[in-house]
Structures are given as C-alpha cells and as structure tokens.
Amino acid sequence: MKTPNALLSATGTTIFTVMSALAAQHGAINLGQGFPDTDGPADVVRAAADALMDGRNQYPPMTGVPELRQAVAATNRRFYGLDVDPDSEVVVTSGATEAITASLMALLDPGDEVVLIEPLYDTYLPVVRLLGAIPRLVRLAPPKWELPRAELAAAFGPKTKAILLNTPMNPTGKVFTAAELAFIGELLQKHDAYAVCDEVYEHLTFDGWRHIPLMTLPGLRERCLRIGSAGKTFSLTGWKIGYITAPRALASVAAKAHQNLTFTTAPNLQRAVAVGLAKDDAYFAGLAGALAAKRDRLSAGLARIGMAVLPTQGSYFVTADFTPLGFAGDDVAFCRHITEAARVTAIPVTAFYEGEAPSHFARFAFCKRDEVLDEAVARLERHFAHDSAAATLTSRAASA
Numbered sequence: 001m002k003t004p005n006a007l008l009s010a011t012g013t014t015i016f017t018v019m020s021a022l023a024a025q026h027g028a029i030n031l032g033q034g035f036p037d038t039d040g041p042a043d044v045v046r047a048a049a050d051a052l053m054d055g056r057n058q059y060p061p062m063t064g065v066p067e068l069r070q071a072v073a074a075t076n077r078r079f080y081g082l083d084v085d086p087d088s089e090v091v092v093t094s095g096a097t098e099a100i101t102a103s104l105m106a107l108l109d110p111g112d113e114v115v116l117i118e119p120l121y122d123t124y125l126p127v128v129r130l131l132g133a134i135p136r137l138v139r140l141a142p143p144k145w146e147l148p149r150a151e152l153a154a155a156f157g158p159k160t161k162a163i164l165l166n167t168p169m170n171p172t173g174k175v176f177t178a179a180e181l182a183f184i185g186e187l188l189q190k191h192d193a194y195a196v197c198d199e200v201y202e203h204l205t206f207d208g209w210r211h212i213p214l215m216t217l218p219g220l221r222e223r224c225l226r227i228g229s230a231g232k233t234f235s236l237t238g239w240k241i242g243y244i245t246a247p248r249a250l251a252s253v254a255a256k257a258h259q260n261l262t263f264t265t266a267p268n269l270q271r272a273v274a275v276g277l278a279k280d281d282a283y284f285a286g287l288a289g290a291l292a293a294k295r296d297r298l299s300a301g302l303a304r305i306g307m308a309v310l311p312t313q314g315s316y317f318v319t320a321d322f323t324p325l326g327f328a329g330d331d332v333a334f335c336r337h338i339t340e341a342a343r344v345t346a347i348p349v350t351a352f353y354e355g356e357a358p359s360h361f362a363r364f365a366f367c368k369r370d371e372v373l374d375e376a377v378a379r380l381e382r383h384f385a386h387d388s389a390a391a392t393l394t395s396r397a398a399s400a
Contacts, residue, residue: 048272064092095240119352168314301377
C-alpha cells in the first residue's frame, strides 16, 4: 500500500501528551502542560452558558461574531493604540494554534524561508514544513535568552518570507525588549518580509515588563499578523478561541485558510470572550499579579530544593537547571525520573529544540492552585532529600 503523508507519519506524539500520560499513570502532579487547574472568570463562563440558550447556535460568520471582532479591535486600541477595523482586520479562529497555522498558510509558498527562534512551541516546525517552506533556526541560549543579532541577521536572505515571533515566549518566559523588536523590524523592512506574532501571553507579564506588539513599531503595521488567545487571557484553555489581527490584505487571505481548516468556532464561546475582553483594567492587572505570585512561590520552592531557577518575565512557566542536584542523566531522563519517583511532572526543555540542545533544564508550569504548587515542591523535597541521604550512606559504605 502507498504510505500516508511522510512528514506526519514521522512526527511523534507530542512530549506534552507523553508526559501527561506518564503523570496520570503514576498519580503525579502535572506541572508539565500549561493549563490552569481552575476555571476563569465566573461572569465570562455565565455569559457562555446564557448565550448557549438564546437560539443563536447555527453557523456564525466565518471571521467571527461581530461582538467578538469589535471587542478584539477595541482591545487593540485600548492596550496598544492600534486602530483596527473589526470588519476587515480581525479573524476569529479555533484557538491560537489554528491562528498560527492559518497565518502561515496565508503567507507561505513552497520554497519560502521562515525564520524561527529556538526554543520554540512544538507545532511551528511541522506546520512550516507541511506548507513546503524551509525553516531557518536561530537559537537563544540560557540563562539570559538574549537575541543573538548577528545570527538572526544571517538567517534572513532573499528567500525569507517571514519570521515567526513568540513574545512573551514559551518556554523561556522571555519578553522581547523594545531594542530587540526594533532590530527585528529593521530586518523585516530590509528583506521585505512579514511577521507572524504569537502573543498569546500578552497580558501575563511580570515585574514591570510590558509586552510590546511588533505591529506597533513604525513601518510594521502592514507586515504583521498578531495572534491572541482567550484561553490564556481568561484561563479557559479548553474553549480554543484565538484571534488574528492583521492588515486587510493579509487578514483576507488568513480568513481563506481558516475557511479550509475549521471554518468557524462555537458562537456562544465567542460572545462570552467578547464579555471578557471588555473587563476593566483591574482584571488584567490582577491576572498578571496573581500569576507572578505563583511564579515566585514555585521558584522559591525549586530553589530551596537546590535547582537554579532562571528568571521569568512572562508566560505560565519557569525553567530550572537541575545540574546542582547531581542527577546523572539528561532532561528527558530527569523529567521521567521525577514523574515516576517523586510524582511531579515537568517538560524537558530539549523538546523545544531541533537537534542537539542544552539538556539540563526542565520547564515547570506555575498556573496551578497554591496548594498544588506547595505539594509538588514538598514531594520533590522529600524525594531529593531521600536521594541525598541514600547517596551519603552509599559513599560511607564504600569508604568503610
């Protein structure tokens, strides 16, 4: 028999699925997958329930219900000073992952080159390759994750069609600086390229760091497709509501891609997200503040155990270097070990790279209830204290 699609056939199960299954098998606290363990705002959930009962359950407009498109446009203006036409410059999608796919479909032809920054979200590379485009990878290095400007400039060339930029960044927690964004913008204009901007953590920034959409920089309004996520902004990841903001010429093509992917998205959920986007500034500040406290709580616990915790400026995640623990194995082995032995699950950071990568870092999600974070730390403390004691006894026995 003829074989199915070679790329998809060769693509393994995602590390998130693998580790979540392992966590379930061992009764582990799952700090691997990035989703909250409580629902988002009650008024938003109630709006979705009410909207389900008012007789508007048939196909909504392909690009999104008017209420949500208008709310996305208003949010762009409110937070970033962007004037957006809700009727021609907003496309609502079934989650941000679809928005990323639709945006790449809107831009890329086979043979086009796309600049990607590692470590990266695991769907980027497969989608680029399924479209017949060629990824050009640029790598950030821990612990500071600074943008390597010479390497980035070298990745651009005559065939470059776009860069896929994620800020705030998963898994690093990095928020790109104004200077870094300006440098990227100069490259886009020099090479007549576009940017697909994955900004799903836009409202989850800490310690005075502020998210700056690339689209707001001079000369870049017509070159950017900006992606947001209701799942991240309202802690309702299962709803899968994303939205693209783009200039009319790009939004219309992204809408055609969306038409051939999912066509539309549940109308009651769209209308509820519109309610959420209209919430006052205190909600958005409170969300970031609450997550910053969770970040600090988990980071302090991991540091107390002995890990070196890297700074996190945004997102749901902290990255920790487990080298000080003396574990004799790579990050995949470490994450499997703590899942099985300590019953706490994390994600190996090498999963976000292609090829050889730093192999002594694990990513932990802190978007969980405080008592869950505390129990995870307690389990790790007990486990590594036991390991340390066992190692000491072994050493003494060997010396006797």
